[in-house]
Amino acid sequence: MHARIFLIGFMGAGKTTHGKQIARMMEYDFIDMDRWITERQGKSIPQIFEQNGEPFFRQMESAAIDELQKREKIVIATGGGAPCHNDNMERMKKAGLTIYLKLAPGALLVRLQHSKTQRPLLEGKNESEMLRTIQELLEHREPFYSRADMVIDGLDRVNERVVNAIQRR
Numbered sequence: 001m002h003a004r005i006f007l008i009g010f011m012g013a014g015k016t017t018h019g020k021q022i023a024r025m026m027e028y029d030f031i032d033m034d035r036w037i038t039e040r041q042g043k044s045i046p047q048i049f050e051q052n053g054e055p056f057f058r059q060m061e062s063a064a065i066d067e068l069q070k071r072e073k074i075v076i077a078t079g080g081g082a083p084c085h086n087d088n089m090e091r092m093k094k095a096g097l098t099i100y101l102k103l104a105p106g107a108l109l110v111r112l113q114h115s116k117t118q119r120p121l122l123e124g125k126n127e128s129e130m131l132r133t134i135q136e137l138l139e140h141r142e143p144f145y146s147r148a149d150m151v152i153d154g155l156d157r158v159n160e161r162v163v164n165a166i167q168r169r
């Protein structure tokens, strides 16, 4: 059984929702990495991007992995870019089980259009610009995401079958 489970995938894929359900069913703690960072910085993700810049935010993601890999029985929903910077993917794979929550660009677009979370990388974009950004970012990120130990279809609900598959890994 893995002490740590990292849920990775694009913005809007449902990492937080799935992560909470998996944690509940496995009786693990749940941590949202973005939230962990905002609590420590005392500011929101858009504020961090604006005031400190994206490279600083990426350092914070790496620092979060350093800290969280010390904990046990924990499900971590990572930010969409976390596996694609520094050596984060490698370190998460060493520290626990990585699961890619996968969704196609069209489905991500619909979810992101209805999401209330502010995301600096998509701010101020209309529908076609948003779709283009999703496609371009996903093309760059897919090679990182696809190194995950397991893939879950983002359209699938978390159920016993999914949790059993995680526990067998």
Ligand code: S3P
Residues within 6 Å of the ligand: 009, 010, 011, 012, 015, 034, 045, 078, 079, 080, 081, 082, 117, 118, 119, 120, 121
């Ligand atoms: C980002 C994803 C966001 C957040 C930040 C940057 C990204 O998290 O970390 O806005 O680079 O994909 P979610 O994946 O939870 O939206």
